Amino acid sequence: MTEQQVKKVRHSETRMVPYPSKAIVPERDLNVTPILETHHLGIQFGGLKAVDDVNLIIGRSEIAGLIGPNGAGKTTVFNMLTKVYEPTEGSIIFNGKDLSGRSIVQASKMGIARTFQNIRLFGQMTVEENVRIGLHNQIRYTTATALLRLPSFWIKEHRQHREALELLSIFGMENMADVRAGSLPYGAQRRLEIVRALATGPKLLLLDEPAAGMNPHETEELMKTIARIRDDFNIAILLIEHDMSLVMGVCEGICVLNFGKIIAKGTAQEIQNNPVVIEAYLGKQKEESLA
Amino acid sequence: MQYDHAVIGQMSRSRRSFSPKARHILYKTATFLLVTAAFVFLYDWLTQGPLSGILNMEDISRKTKGYFVPICAWVVAAVSLNLVVGFSGELSLGHAGFMSIGYSTGIVVYNLLTKGYGWENIYLSMAVTLAVSGLLAGIVGFLVGIPVLRLRGDYLAIVTLACAEIIKSLLQCFYVALDTSEGAKLLFAFPKNTLNGSGITMLLKGPTASAPIGTKGTTTDLPALYIISFALVILTLLVVFNLTDSRTGRAIKSTRDNRIAAESMGIPVTRHKMIAFVTAAVLAGMSGALLANKSTYQPANFNLDMSIMVLVYVVLGGLGNVMGTIFSTTALYILPEELRFMKDYRMLVYALVLIFAMVLSNNPVIKRWFTSFTSLFRRKHSITLFAEESRNAYAGSKDVLADRTSEPLVVEEEALSDTKAALPVLEDRVAEAEPAAVDAEAGIQPAAADTKAEDKDIFTMLYTADGTPLDEESMRRIQVGLMLYDAYGDIEIGDVTEMKQRKEENKKKGRKKDKKSGKKGGGKA
Numbered sequence: 001m002t003e004q005q006v007k008k009v010r011h012s013e014t015r016m017v018p019y020p021s022k023a024i025v026p027e028r029d030l031n032v033t034p035i036l037e038t039h040h041l042g043i044q045f046g047g048l049k050a051v052d053d054v055n056l057i058i059g060r061s062e063i064a065g066l067i068g069p070n071g072a073g074k075t076t077v078f079n080m081l082t083k084v085y086e087p088t089e090g091s092i093i094f095n096g097k098d099l100s101g102r103s104i105v106q107a108s109k110m111g112i113a114r115t116f117q118n119i120r121l122f123g124q125m126t127v128e129e130n131v132r133i134g135l136h137n138q139i140r141y142t143t144a145t146a147l148l149r150l151p152s153f154w155i156k157e158h159r160q161h162r163e164a165l166e167l168l169s170i171f172g173m174e175n176m177a178d179v180r181a182g183s184l185p186y187g188a189q190r191r192l193e194i195v196r197a198l199a200t201g202p203k204l205l206l207l208d209e210p211a212a213g214m215n216p217h218e219t220e221e222l223m224k225t226i227a228r229i230r231d232d233f234n235i236a237i238l239l240i241e242h243d244m245s246l247v248m249g250v251c252e253g254i255c256v257l258n259f260g261k262i263i264a265k266g267t268a269q270e271i272q273n274n275p276v277v278i279e280a281y282l283g284k285q286k287e288e289s290l291a
Numbered sequence: 292m293q294y295d296h297a298v299i300g301q302m303s304r305s306r307r308s309f310s311p312k313a314r315h316i317l318y319k320t321a322t323f324l325l326v327t328a329a330f331v332f333l334y335d336w337l338t339q340g341p342l343s344g345i346l347n348m349e350d351i352s353r354k355t356k357g358y359f360v361p362i363c364a365w366v367v368a369a370v371s372l373n374l375v376v377g378f379s380g381e382l383s384l385g386h387a388g389f390m391s392i393g394y395s396t397g398i399v400v401y402n403l404l405t406k407g408y409g410w411e412n413i414y415l416s417m418a419v420t421l422a423v424s425g426l427l428a429g430i431v432g433f434l435v436g437i438p439v440l441r442l443r444g445d446y447l448a449i450v451t452l453a454c455a456e457i458i459k460s461l462l463q464c465f466y467v468a469l470d471t472s473e474g475a476k477l478l479f480a481f482p483k484n485t486l487n488g489s490g491i492t493m494l495l496k497g498p499t500a501s502a503p504i505g506t507k508g509t510t511t512d513l514p515a516l517y518i519i520s521f522a523l524v525i526l527t528l529l530v531v532f533n534l535t536d537s538r539t540g541r542a543i544k545s546t547r548d549n550r551i552a553a554e555s556m557g558i559p560v561t562r563h564k565m566i567a568f569v570t571a572a573v574l575a576g577m578s579g580a581l582l583a584n585k586s587t588y589q590p591a592n593f594n595l596d597m598s599i600m601v602l603v604y605v606v607l608g609g610l611g612n613v614m615g616t617i618f619s620t621t622a623l624y625i626l627p628e629e630l631r632f633m634k635d636y637r638m639l640v641y642a643l644v645l646i647f648a649m650v651l652s653n654n655p656v657i658k659r660w661f662t663s664f665t666s667l668f669r670r671k672h673s674i675t676l677f678a679e680e681s682r683n684a685y686a687g688s689k690d691v692l693a694d695r696t697s698e699p700l701v702v703e704e705e706a707l708s709d710t711k712a713a714l715p716v717l718e719d720r721v722a723e724a725e726p727a728a729v730d731a732e733a734g735i736q737p738a739a740a741d742t743k744a745e746d747k748d749i750f751t752m753l754y755t756a757d758g759t760p761l762d763e764e765s766m767r768r769i770q771v772g773l774m775l776y777d778a779y780g781d782i783e784i785g786d787v788t789e790m791k792q793r794k795e796e797n798k799k800k801g802r803k804k805d806k807k808s809g810k811k812g813g814g815k816a
Contacts, residue, residue: 084555108557114555121549122552140538146539178310
């Protein structure tokens with residue numbers, strides 16, 4: 001990853017063009033079907049409409065941001081996209097296929113990977129084992145092979161090991177492969193979650209507050225890494241984040257959610273200057289400049 | 292204000308310690324060697340082989356002779372239950388149910404083979420018996436697993452209990468006889484005994500005691516049974532180790548650690564819990580068949596008490612700890628037998644010993660002692676922090692540090708010099724300390740603030756051992772020092788005055804920086 005590439009992403013030279021519907025995607029993604037479309041997505045918990053009429057389109061190589069005040073329903077959207085919740089309204093089209101009625105596991109196998117707002121690592125296992133679990137459906141062998149320790153077991157295990165280390169090297173974490181995941185510092189745990197999600201071979205990576213608990217220096221690093229991941233793996237990334245420097249720096253399309261509804265969509269500049277966003281999202285701080 | 296420049300060093304903790312992988316291989320090898328050694332010793336003693344000749348041992352006593360086979364059976368049962376409770380993290384209270392299926396099947400199959408078909412080879416007939424018993428228990432385990440594994444936690448435990456009760460009740464009205472009058476034929480009756488006539492041998496007799504394998508058969512051949520039991524234990528260890536150290540095993544462990552995360556990684560949770568459950572059922576069935584030698588059980592014996600007993604073996608041995616389970620099973624099996632001289636007080640003493648064992652095995656001091664005792668297996672790596680990581684962690688934890696000390700700057704300086712003096716001792720202490728406590732320290736995050744008590748333990752030990760107890764203040768200083776130590780790796784303090792100078796310079800630089808990037812100024816907007 002060269003400095004130039006980083007700058008290209010951060011300064012958002014990508015031209016966002018309207019997709020033949022209500023959303024915009026980067027121009028380069030226009031000639032292929034988008035990776036994710038949601039149509040009138042909504043969910044109701046009892047009498048409460050947590051998310052209502054969310055229409056999103058994400059291009060195949062887009063880095064998109066989902067922002068909004070606390071309790072706006074961002075994580076609920078993530079949970080619907082990964083099928084933790086079954087939406088009560090609307091539909092999700094992932095990679096041209098309808099997600100309705102599919103399980104979390106199926107969604108993962110189709111190519112949706114996520115990280116969690118409250119870190120959900122397998123704390124008692126080592127860092128490498130965590131990544132290997134991500135590789136579960138990528139490098140497969142049967143239980144019988146494992147029980148009998150057939151040659152293919154050793155070959156595949158070695159491949160898993162190599163690939164796990166390779167993935168860890170994205171964040172320079174190879175030297176921690178043998179550390180218990182639960183004993184890692186907070187920032188490293190967040191990074192490990194991203195690595196683990198990447199190991200599942202996703203087409204769309206959902207990051208739930210990846211920069212939470214990181215200092216500005218680490219956030220800067222993370223920003224570069226997110227751009228690099230998109231370029232190296234050629235995947236789409238959708239992230240929820242409260243750190244505006246990260247969102248404005250790396251996201252090409254941004255969607256603002258408030259009270260479960262989309263109040264604005266657009267590029268970083270558009271969002272920054274959108275009076276609705278400034279009023280609804282930033283409230284009293286509107287006279288301060290963004291980022 | 293940044294402290295980075297003062298004390299960044301390279302961490303080099305790898306000396307004298309094995310990597311976790313090597314340690315795990317050692318642990319597995321040790322388990323196998325241990326079992327093999329116990330077997331070789333006892334087998335040799337039993338048959339008065341060369342070893343007992345050298346050691347000049349007398350004939351094995353009747354009582355000691357009888358220990359090995361049932362202990363092997365219970366070890367297999369306990370290790371297999373550990374697969375469910377320890378590795379897949381589901382509490383199963385119905386393990387005795389699977390054992391009873393193995394027990395009954397074992398009796399029927401073995402007698403059919405030896406008496407019905409006249410098989411002479413005890414190894415072959417026992418192997419077939421164990422295989423069939425395991426298979427049948429596995430099938431029942433699968434059927435039970437379908438409803439059970441849809442539940443979680445307490446509900447799952449209760450339903451396994453209920454399933455075991457159903458199995459027990461069904462077996463209580465199950466009659467099987469062997470008819471050898473014209474060829475070998477098995478006669479079944481359910482739910483009332485309608486079997487009679489000449490030339491039939493009752494094998495399963497409903498609620499009353501069944502005819503165990505060895506009563507009239509040939510399995511009173513104890514040396515052969517020793518070999519079979521040993522083989523079964525080795526098979527169990529192979530299955531459990533090979534399963535847990537594989538793709539499937541990792542998936543099973545992941546469903547234990549975090550169900551939602553496992554599902555999001557594309558791991559079908561129910562399927563993997565089922566794999567663990569059925570494997571455990573198969574092994575439990577085999578252990579039941581092994582138990583069917585010479586000992587006379589009634590279906591009613593395979594009740595909740597027995598399930599709980601196996602669970603006690605597992606919990607005392609340690610969840611997910613196979614070697615520990617072997618030790619605890621052996622100890623807890625022999626204990627009540629050896630306490631027989633106490634007559635009526637036997638179970639009371641047994642229960643008291645159990646309470647003490649549980650309390651002691653959970654005592655941090657004792658745990659630490661064990662950790663230092665088994666230095667080969669200790670997890671030194673878990674406290675390794677890396678300079679880069681730690682610096683970042685430290686930068687984020689300044690607030691925590693500030694909470695702990697009213698004047699972070701001053702205290703830090705003092706702590707550093709104190710730490711330097713204590714470094715050689717500290718380092719060893721830290722390395723040997725109980726992993727969990729150090730883990731908490733090592734990750735300098737808000738959680739670390741809650742581990743004061745644990746910290747204190749280490750330092751009390753350290754300094755009372757030297758005969759110079761610490762007062763609160765210096766203890767706290769050392770704590771801060773330790774945090775820094777963990778944050779920066781090996782501390783190279785150098786000259787304190789030089790450090791002061793550097794700080795002054797940093798202050799000057801810092802003032803300029805502060806205007807640019809104050810923490811609250813520009814970070815969020």
